[in-house]
Amino acid sequence: MPDILVIHGPNLNLLGQREPGHYGADTLQDIEAEMAELARGHGVGLSSFQSNHEGEIVDRIHQTLRDGVDFIIINPGAYTHTSIAIRDAFLACRKPFIEVHLSNVHAREEFRRHSYLSDIAVGVISGLGKDSYLLALHAAIIRTQHSETPR
Numbered sequence: 001m002p003d004i005l006v007i008h009g010p011n012l013n014l015l016g017q018r019e020p021g022h023y024g025a026d027t028l029q030d031i032e033a034e035m036a037e038l039a040r041g042h043g044v045g046l047s048s049f050q051s052n053h054e055g056e057i058v059d060r061i062h063q064t065l066r067d068g069v070d071f072i073i074i075n076p077g078a079y080t081h082t083s084i085a086i087r088d089a090f091l092a093c094r095k096p097f098i099e100v101h102l103s104n105v106h107a108r109e110e111f112r113r114h115s116y117l118s119d120i121a122v123g124v125i126s127g128l129g130k131d132s133y134l135l136a137l138h139a140a141i142i143r144t145q146h147s148e149t150p151r
């Protein structure tokens with residue numbers, strides 16, 4: 001059974017109350033419940049990790065070298081635009097990942113248009129709210145269940 005890990009970066013623990021105009025009314029728990037249902041229906045394992053700390057996210061990515069995670073979905077939050085350390089962790093661990101954003105980062109401030117991760121991601125989904133995560137999970141399931149699909 002393939003194992004997929006979802007990583008949520010800083011401030012995403014406040015979803016539901018944080019800037020709902022950008023991020024919607026769903027809480028992280030709401031999003032995770034829908035993802036868990038989808039994963040269950042497809043027989044894939046799903047775990048999640050949220051941290052407000054860059055080093056903890058780096059450590060969690062390193063841990064995937066030992067814990068059998070096959071694929072990562074990450075919303076890096078503001079670290080998208082700043083973190084060479086998270087980029088280097090992905091390069092070091094060579095785990096395929098999809099970058100997701102609830103908001104359309106290209107329709108906001110200029111500084112949100114640059115990502116340190118997009119060019120090394122399998123794909124990027126931005127601007128579809130909760131569906132960004134669900135679509136990423138669909139794609140991750142296809143890629144982990146049919147390993148002949150290019151990653």
Ligand code: DQA
Pocket residue numbers: 010011012075076077078079080100101102103104105112
């Ligand atoms: C975000 C977009 C980032 O620019 C921002 O810093 C976030 C959330 C999103 O999901 O839209 O924290 O990643």
